[in-house]
Amino acid sequence: MADPIDNNSGKYTVQRFPAVADPADPGYSRCTTWVQAVSHGFHQQRRDDEYLAKTLTAYQTDKRELTGVYVNGSVPDHSLGADVPVATYATMRKALNIGFGRQLEAHLVTAVTVRGTHRRNGILRGMITADLEAAKDDGLAMAALTASEASIYGRFGFGVATFERSIKVDTGPRFRLRGLPQGTVEVADPSVLLDVAPQVFERLQRLSPGSIDRQEYYRLVASGSIGHDGKPDTSVRCALHYDLSGSLDGYVSYRFKGWDHKPYTMEIVDLVAASNAAYLDLWRFLGSIDLIDEVTWVEAPVDDPLAWALEDPRCIEASEIRDMLWLRILDTPAALQARSFPVAGRLVLEVTDSLGLAGGTWVLESDGGAAAVVKEAAGETPDLSLDAADLGSIYLGAVSPVTLAAAGRIQEKTPGAALLAQQLFAVERSAHCLTHF
Numbered sequence: 204m205a206d207p208i209d210n211n212s213g214k215y216t217v218q219r220f221p222a223v224a225d226p227a228d229p230g231y232s233r234c235t236t237w238v239q240a241v242s243h244g245f246h247q248q249r250r251d252d253e254y255l256a257k258t259l260t261a262y263q264t265d266k267r268e269l270t271g272v273y274v275n276g277s278v279p280d281h282s283l284g285a286d287v288p289v290a291t292y293a294t295m296r297k298a299l300n301i302g303f304g305r306q307l308e309a310h311l312v313t314a315v316t317v318r319g320t321h322r323r324n325g326i327l328r329g330m331i332t333a334d335l336e337a338a339k340d341d342g343l344a345m346a347a348l349t350a351s352e353a354s355i356y357g358r359f360g361f362g363v364a365t366f367e368r369s370i371k372v373d374t375g376p377r378f379r380l381r382g383l384p385q386g387t388v389e390v391a392d393p394s395v396l397l398d399v400a401p402q403v404f405e406r407l408q409r410l411s412p413g414s415i416d417r418q419e420y421y422r423l424v425a426s427g428s429i430g431h432d433g434k435p436d437t438s439v440r441c442a443l444h445y446d447l448s449g450s451l452d453g454y455v456s457y458r459f460k461g462w463d464h465k466p467y468t469m470e471i472v473d474l475v476a477a478s479n480a481a482y483l484d485l486w487r488f489l490g491s492i493d494l495i496d497e498v499t500w501v502e503a504p505v506d507d508p509l510a511w512a513l514e515d516p517r518c519i520e521a522s523e524i525r526d527m528l529w530l531r532i533l534d535t536p537a538a539l540q541a542r543s544f545p546v547a548g549r550l551v552l553e554v555t556d557s558l559g560l561a562g563g564t565w566v567l568e569s570d571g572g573a574a575a576v577v578k579e580a581a582g583e584t585p586d587l588s589l590d591a592a593d594l595g596s597i598y599l600g601a602v603s604p605v606t607l608a609a610a611g612r613i614q615e616k617t618p619g620a621a622l623l624a625q626q627l628f629a630v631e632r633s634a635h636c637l638t639h640f
């Protein structure tokens with residue numbers, strides 16, 4: 204990667220290296236220092252050796268590429284050493300479900316930090332622009348991230364594509380679900396999730412638009428093998444869902460918030476259901492736990508079947524609808540070609556991109572079946588003009604182009620084009636992403 208700050212040339216050196224998990228590897232200490240710098244950037248505690256070892260093992264499994272920006276030359280006495288990066292950035296590649304069972308390899312950006320004493324010098328801009336260019340050169344059509352603040356990444360062409368919300372569910376007497384169980388739920392030792400969580404998630408990954416294949420860390424957290432402090436979290440419990448044929452298709456892991464917390468509450472650590480029945484049956488189970496008045500979940504879908512399955516939907520108290528997955532189209536024709544469009548239609552899309560990666564004008568022609576043709580528009584007038592960030596937002600069908608047109612973000616040049624885009628980009632079930640990274 205080039206020096207991230209053109210006008211500060213010579214001040215910094217950028218190093219890009221793979222995560223290594225072997226303490227005997229000469230690159231190990233560079234990785235541990237990098238992880239400490241990330242913790243510093245997110246105001247977390249200094250990590251102990253156990254945490255570092257577990258984290259780097261997981262990072263290596265995910266084939267994470269780490270970037271550190273280092274100050275050249277000496278640093279003042281007593282300050283953090285020159286071996287501690289002033290900025291961090293990491294990437295890995297995972298599948299994104301883009302609807303109708305299609306998967307697109309996405310370039311995931313994570314662990315972005317710039318030390319306070321080096322901020323607003325263009326270090327992030329330098330790192331991210333160089334990285335997105337390299338990912339495109341490598342043949343990827345899509346980048347993605349989850350953001351700490353909503354004000355940072357729009358300028359780099361990322362658009363919000365899925366949302367999540369926090370819910371508190373009253374599981375007292377008024378918690379009653381319509382219908383009958385479609386399978387069975389059994390309590391299990393949470394350690395089984397080390398094996399079965401990835402299998403169940405793989406089924407969800409095939410089912411759910413917006414889903415991103417999970418990093419290694421998730422099965423460790425779901426099973427309680429690692430808590431926030433890096434130590435095993437022995438308060439984690441789990442239950443498994445089996446369909447009518449006895450096949451495992453869902454799990455929930457959860458922890459009790461304690462007898463000093465009222466109302467008595469179970470907190471969902473992870474809930475993965477690979478069928479509608481598994482989702483409702485797991486909720487039926489959660490609602491039946493004795494001595495518990497409330498179940499909380501911070502990664503709930505906004506368009507939640509639970510609300511429609513409850514006899515009293517007001518059992519759910521929802522708050523904090525948040526942007527979740529941000530998408531960045533790197534290659535417009537490749538990203539469009541990858542999608543399946545459920546209705547027939549033709550749109551000329553003019554895409555602008557301040558980073559010069561995804562801009563241009565293309566004709567999208569769908570027969571409403573498997574095939575979509577995307578070709579460069581030869582002098583045709585666009586039906587819609589939009590920024591790459593807005594194309595990222597509408598790509599999974601969770602953000603309406605009609606709403607973005609109303610907001611003045613998308614220009615509708617042909618009346619009705621935004622509605623046609625909404626129909627074209629629709630997916631078979633509401634997009635939701637359960638993978639934070």
Ligand SMILES: CC(=O)SCCNC(=O)CCNC(=O)[C@H](O)C(C)(C)COP(=O)(O)OP(=O)(O)OC[C@H]1O[C@@H](n2cnc3c(N)ncnc32)[C@H](O)[C@@H]1OP(=O)(O)O
Pocket residue numbers: 244245312313314315316317318321322323324325326327328329348349350351352354355358
């Ligand atoms: C995917 C993830 O990892 S999300 C996590 C992001 N990291 C954090 O929130 C940790 C705390 N914050 C930080 O470490 C830093 O402030 C960062 C990474 C957000 C920004 O790094 P910097 O090197 O200061 O950013 P840089 O100087 O390159 O700024 C680039 C542009 O973004 C803008 N910007 C940077 N941070 C912010 C912010 N928090 N809010 C709004 N705008 C911002 C700058 O004003 C600048 O705008 P311009 O180029 O259009 O004029």
